[in-house]
Amino acid sequence: xxxxxxxxxxxxxxxxxxxxxxxxxxxxxxxxxxxxxxxxxxxxxxxxxxxxxxxxxxxxxxxxxxxxxxxxxxxxxxxxxxxxxxxxxxxxxxxxxxxxxxxxxxxxxxxxxxxxxxxxxxxxxxxxxxxxxxxxxxxxxxxxxxxxxxxxxxxxxxxxxxxxxxxxxxxxxxxxxxxxxxxxxxxxxxxxxxxxxxxxxxxxxxxxxxxxxxxxxxxxxxxx
Amino acid sequence: xxxxxxxxxxxxxxxxxxxxxxxxxxxxxxxxxxxxxxxxxxxxxxxxxxxxxxxxxxxxxxxxxxxxxxxxxxxxxxxxxxxxxxxxxxxxxxxxxxxxxxxxxxxxxxxxxxxxxxxxxxxxxxxxxxxxxxxxxxxxxxxxxxxxxxxxxxxxxxxxxxxxxxxxxxxxxxxxxxxxxxxxxxxxxxxxxxxxxxxxxxxxxxxxxxxxxxxxxxxxxxxxxxxxxxxxxxxxxxxxxxxxxxxxxxx
Numbered sequence: 001x002x003x004x005x006x007x008x009x010x011x012x013x014x015x016x017x018x019x020x021x022x023x024x025x026x027x028x029x030x031x032x033x034x035x036x037x038x039x040x041x042x043x044x045x046x047x048x049x050x051x052x053x054x055x056x057x058x059x060x061x062x063x064x065x066x067x068x069x070x071x072x073x074x075x076x077x078x079x080x081x082x083x084x085x086x087x088x089x090x091x092x093x094x095x096x097x098x099x100x101x102x103x104x105x106x107x108x109x110x111x112x113x114x115x116x117x118x119x120x121x122x123x124x125x126x127x128x129x130x131x132x133x134x135x136x137x138x139x140x141x142x143x144x145x146x147x148x149x150x151x152x153x154x155x156x157x158x159x160x161x162x163x164x165x166x167x168x169x170x171x172x173x174x175x176x177x178x179x180x181x182x183x184x185x186x187x188x189x190x191x192x193x194x195x196x197x198x199x200x201x202x203x204x205x206x207x208x209x210x211x212x213x214x215x216x217x218x219x220x221x222x223x224x
Numbered sequence: 225x226x227x228x229x230x231x232x233x234x235x236x237x238x239x240x241x242x243x244x245x246x247x248x249x250x251x252x253x254x255x256x257x258x259x260x261x262x263x264x265x266x267x268x269x270x271x272x273x274x275x276x277x278x279x280x281x282x283x284x285x286x287x288x289x290x291x292x293x294x295x296x297x298x299x300x301x302x303x304x305x306x307x308x309x310x311x312x313x314x315x316x317x318x319x320x321x322x323x324x325x326x327x328x329x330x331x332x333x334x335x336x337x338x339x340x341x342x343x344x345x346x347x348x349x350x351x352x353x354x355x356x357x358x359x360x361x362x363x364x365x366x367x368x369x370x371x372x373x374x375x376x377x378x379x380x381x382x383x384x385x386x387x388x389x390x391x392x393x394x395x396x397x398x399x400x401x402x403x404x405x406x407x408x409x410x411x412x413x414x415x416x417x418x419x420x421x422x423x424x425x426x427x428x429x430x431x432x433x434x435x436x437x438x439x440x441x442x443x444x445x446x447x448x449x450x451x452x453x454x455x456x457x458x459x460x461x462x463x464x465x466x467x468x469x470x471x472x473x474x475x
Contacts, residue, residue, distance in 0.1 A: 121319035124279055128319075129333035129385065130309035139336060143323045221323045221365040 009191045012182060016199055019175040024203075026092060026174070027161040030099035034160070035153070037100065038107035043137055045112045056108075063105035069166055072098040076170045091172035099163055103156050107149075110156075114149035115141060147218040154211045158204050165200075175199065229288070230255045230420040231276065231311075231389050236285030238268070238275055245271045246282065247444040253389065256418040260431040260452075263441035264467055269424040270316075272441070273391045276422070277311045278304045289388055309337060312382035316394040318374040320366040326353065326377045327362040330384045338385070352380040356410055372403025376410050383414060390414065392423040428471055432456055440464045 041056050063071065076094040080086045118141050126136035168177035175196060183192035229252040238246040245268040253259050261269045274280040276287060278294070286295045289310045294303045320329050330349035334340045340348070353359050356376040366374050375395055382390055395411065396404045408430050415421060415434045425431055431438055432452045439449040442463045448455065459465050 119322070121315065121317055122322060125313075125315065125319035125321060127279060128277060128308060128311075128313035128315075129381070130305055130337045131333065132305065135336045139332060140321050140323065147323075221325075222367050223365075 004194075005188055005191050008186065008188055009195050012192060012195045013199075015182065016175060016178060016196060019173070019178045020199065020203070022092070022172075023161065023164045023175045026096050026099065026164045026167060027157065030096045030103065030160055030164075031157050033096075033100040034104040034107055034156075037104040038111055039142065041104065041108035042111035042115055043142075045108065046115050047133070059101075060105045060108055063102050064109075068098060068102045068163055069169065071102055072166055072170060091167055091170035094170055095164060095167040095172060098166075099160050102163075103160055107153060107156055110152040111145060111149050114145035117148055118144045147222070150215060150218055151211070154207065154214070158207060161203060161207070162200060228255075229253060230257070231422075232288045233276070234286045234288075236272070236275060236282050236287070238271055238280060238282045245444050246275065249285070249444075249446060251439075251446065253420060253422060255388075255420055257436050258415050258421045258434055259423070259437050259439060260435040261422065261424045261439045261441055262426070262428070262431060262467075263447075267442050268444040269441050270393050273313070273393045273422065273424055276389075276391060277308050277313055279313070309385075310388045312385040312387035312390045314375075314378050314382050314390065314392045314395050316398050318366070318371070318378045318398070320369075320374055320377055320381070322366055325363050325365055326358060326369065326373075326380075329366070329377055330381050333381070334384060348384055349380075352384045353377075355383070355413065356380040357406075370403060371399045372406045375399060375403070375407045379407070379410055379414065383419075389420045389422060392421065392425070394424050394426065396425065396427060426471070428456070440467065442467070 041060065044052055044056050072094060075098050076089065076091060080089060122140055122144060123136065126140045131139070164174060165176035167174050168180060171177075173181065179192050179196040183189045186192070231251075231253050233249060233251040236246055236249040236251075237244070249272060261272065263269055271280055275282040275285075278299070281299075282296050284296060286293055287307065288294075289307060292303065292306050292310065294307050320326075321332060324332055327346070327349050330352055331342070331345040334345035334348060335342060338345075350359070350362065353362055356379065358373060358376055358380070361369060361373060361377075366377070369377065379395070392411070396407050399407060404427070408427065411421075411423070411430075412434060423431075423435075435452050437449055438452050438455045440447045440455060440459070440461070440463075447463050448459065448461045455464070456468065459468060
């Protein structure tokens with residue numbers, strides 16, 4: 001048993017914080033595209049568009065059914081071997097792609113459930129005033145579904161932030177990769193990973209704080 | 225205009241599974257006419273209204289509003305949209321957009337469906353809210369309104385659409401008794417404007433007051449129809465007589 005090297009840990013904080021922007025960048029960009037893709041797939045699943053429905057179901061099945069790490073390796077190491085234009089794909093892009101597709105598959109199912117939970121009267125009222133299906137989804141149904149889906153979606157975003165750490169297996173020096181390198185130099189593995197764990201934890205806690213405000217905002221129409 | 229009627233319905237049929245709910249209904253309503261449909265529960269009154277704007281798709285029959293003629297065998301999505309845009313619907317359960325304020329409930333369709341500018345739509349909505357006595361509730365969400373207030377917004381939303389025909393599906397049936405009066409008052413004011421109305425209701429006194437014509441429906445058929453005094457006081461069909469006796473007894 002040895003004492004923790006607090007000075008080392010303290011010195012590591014600013015070094016690792018320098019990698020937080022890259023981690024957040026991958027998570028936010030991934031979340032942005034995943035939300036769009038998931039919403040489109042969820043709406044498709046609700047209306048069951050012929051032919052397209054088969055592909056969407058296959059997509060969701062595959063990306064939910066295989067590990068994120070396998071998917072990342074497939075994109076980064078596998079795809080360039082068969083698709084020559086992808087040879088220049090970098091680790092960050094591959095990670096964002098993997099996170100987007102993987103989480104979109106999960107999120108599509110939560111959004112679909114939230115859409116189906118919107119009261120029938122809301123669909124009928126939209127139709128009765130003469131809205132097209134797109135107008136109905138955009139103005140009435142999706143905003144109401146988002147309130148129901150929000151807590152789950154924030155959960156996926158949290159998972160996504162932590163999922164960015166897998167980028168280090170693609171050779172990206174992000175938060176996790178940087179910690180790994182630092183620790184390999186100092187041999188102070190416990191200290192290094194303790195610091196990085198704390199950084200992830202604090203990021204997620206800040207996000208949970210934001211989540212409470214988001215939920216209050218989304219609930220404002222429903223408060224009595 | 226191919227017909228003088230505000231709406232004309234020919235041979236409308238609708239079944240749910242093996243149950244036939246509407247049997248060969250034909251009906252014409254003149255512009256400005258106020259028609260009330262009465263009859264026992266489960267006789268297809270609401271289904272008739274819901275088929276008129278394709279919330280329920282009829283199995284067969286033609287609906288003609290203005291120059292638009294819609295038949296389920298050939299109806300395109302655009303036809304159905306056209307039909308819905310010529311009619312306005314007031315729901316039993318109000319069905320206000322839960323994520324929109326009272327004002328937005330009215331402006332929403334004016335902007336997205338009728339393509340009005342936000343300024344014009346807001347002006348119209350404020351005017352409608354004044355008519356419905358809800359100017360001070362413009363920024364309230366439905367969850368913060370009483371049932372009566374919600375239904376008045378629901379009627380306002382329908383009024384602002386300037387539809388050829390307003391359909392009312394038991395607009396007071398879900399209300400606590402204390403709110404019924406204010407909703408009926410508003411409907412009287414709508415009627416005074418010579419708005420074409422088709423109303424399903426159980427409020428017999430109200431029906432007698434505002435209807436130009438009352439239709440009695442039973443078992444998916446129009447059994448008889450006529451002027452309020454005539455139908456309510458000297459009904460000719462035994463089913464109408466039995467129904468009116470039953471309602472007279474309870475209220």
